[in-house]
Amino acid sequence: MSKEIVQIGYVCEFCGRRRILKADKKLLDSEISNPFGNGLCEVIDYHICKDNKINFFTLSIDSSYTVRTQSKIEFFGNKYRKYVSSSIPDLNIPMPQLNEDNERKRAQIPDWYFGENNTKDYYFVYKDKQTGVNLLVNTDNIPATIRNIVSHDGSILISYPKGDNVFENWVDELMAVNEISHPNNVKIVLYQLLYIKEKVSKNLPPTAHDNEILVLIAMMNHAKIKINCENNSLDNYREKVFEVISPDEPELIEFMFDKACDKYKKLTELLSEYERQVTVSKFFECVVKLSHSSIISLDIS
Numbered sequence: 652m653s654k655e656i657v658q659i660g661y662v663c664e665f666c667g668r669r670r671i672l673k674a675d676k677k678l679l680d681s682e683i684s685n686p687f688g689n690g691l692c693e694v695i696d697y698h699i700c701k702d703n704k705i706n707f708f709t710l711s712i713d714s715s716y717t718v719r720t721q722s723k724i725e726f727f728g729n730k731y732r733k734y735v736s737s738s739i740p741d742l743n744i745p746m747p748q749l750n751e752d753n754e755r756k757r758a759q760i761p762d763w764y765f766g767e768n769n770t771k772d773y774y775f776v777y778k779d780k781q782t783g784v785n786l787l788v789n790t791d792n793i794p795a796t797i798r799n800i801v802s803h804d805g806s807i808l809i810s811y812p813k814g815d816n817v818f819e820n821w822v823d824e825l826m827a828v829n830e831i832s833h834p835n836n837v838k839i840v841l842y843q844l845l846y847i848k849e850k851v852s853k854n855l856p857p858t859a860h861d862n863e864i865l866v867l868i869a870m871m872n873h874a875k876i877k878i879n880c881e882n883n884s885l886d887n888y889r890e891k892v893f894e895v896i897s898p899d900e901p902e903l904i905e906f907m908f909d910k911a912c913d914k915y916k917k918l919t920e921l922l923s924e925y926e927r928q929v930t931v932s933k934f935f936e937c938v939v940k941l942s943h944s945s946i947i948s949l950d951i952s
Contacts, residue, residue, distance in 0.1 A: 659694075661710065661718035666701040672710075683714050691719060695831065697870070699949055703942045705866050705874075707831055726827040726862050775844060776810035782835040788844070802830040817856055821847045824857045824865055832869040842922070843868050845931040864935045871922070873951045875915035876938060891946050915950060 655676040662669050674694060682692035691711040700706035707724040774794055777786040798813040800822065807830055809822055825843055834840055843865055850861065867874065922934055941947040 657716050659710075659712060659716050659718060661721065663698070663700060663708070664721055665706065665723060666698075668698065668700070670696060670698060672696055674712075679712060679716070680714075683712070690714065695724075697832075697951070699951060703945065703949055704863055705870055705949075705951060707866075724831060726824065726831070726866065774810075774812055776808070777840050777844075778808045779806060779829070779833060781806045782833050784835065784837050784840060786837050786840045786844070800826065802826055804830060806830065806833070815851070817854055818847070818851050821851060821857050824862050828862065828865045828869050832866065834869045834872070836872060839868060839871060842871070842931050846935065849930060849932045860939075864932075864939055867918075867935055867939065868931075870951055871918040874918045875950045876918060876921070876942070877915045877948045877950075879946060879948055891944070892941065894944075915948075 656673050657676045657679065659672040659674060660669065661672075672694065679692050679694075682688065683690060691713055694710050694712060695707060696710055697705060697707045707726075709722045709724060710718045711720040713719050774790065774792060774797070775786070775788040776790060777784070779785075794812040796813040797810055798819075799808060799810045801808045807826065809826060811818065811822055825847065829840070829843075834843075846861075846864060846868060850857070918938070922931075938947070938949070942949045
């Protein structure tokens with residue numbers, strides 16, 4: 652039997668855009684009619700919002716399928732640490748074992764991802780039981796002291812070396828973003844980790860701008876960009892780009908001219924074609940800056 656779908660319309664209080672959500676009627680009705688509930692069902696929506704940023708919202712839906720309240724989810728600065736055991740004997744992590752179908756989501760990580768001399772002592776474990784994503788980095792070399800944290804809903808576990816306060820703050824941001832977005836591809840989590848690694852190597856704590864980039868990376872499977880060329884004039888586009896970004900990455904800019912000018916191009920395709928020529932941080936920082944300046948259009952529909 653096919654699911655009965657209801658459409659829920661609302662206007663975002665932040666950007667004024669009208670949104671239409673599609674939801675499973677049976678699941679909505681079950682939550683709304685729960686005798687121990689408040690007669691509402693909470694759902695999460697995300698879209699390109701004010702200032703061309705990806706925002707997530709918690710919406711409260713009533714029995715007439717009307718949005719009664721909407722609340723923007725704030726990721727940055729939230730402390731998502733919920734510690735579990737301080738060690739992982741034999742990697743007996745308290746998460747479900749992966750089945751054969753999900754084994755394909757294990758990361759096969761080339762050395763060049765982490766750069767020269769940066770792989771031997773880099774340990775990181777990420778497991779999401781909702782998506783089956785399982786990222787294990789250098790787990791043959793477990794540090795003497797590690798820290799395990801789980802998300803508030805118990806769906807995600809992250810294990811990392813204890814003692815680096817800057818990295819701990821970054822893990823908080825990663826957990827806050829991914830508990831809501833749940834990236835369903837191990838390479839997305841790897842890109843997030845690479846972005847974090849680049850910042851931690853410079854001892855830079857996370858900022859609201861960094862949080863926005865972690866969200867964009869989390870949603871990159873859905874994200875597409877298109878250069879807003881006037882009459883396909885690349886010369887005009889170059890001038891606008893150089894007003895926003897210093898021309899220290901000419902190869903990246905030229906690449907984006909070629910790949911994203913005529914039509915929307917998926918971020919995953921762009922980065923996979925160019926990931927060996929540019930760092931993760933430079934790629935996504937370029938996308939965010941150009942999007943904020945309306946030089947490119949960002950879409951996650």
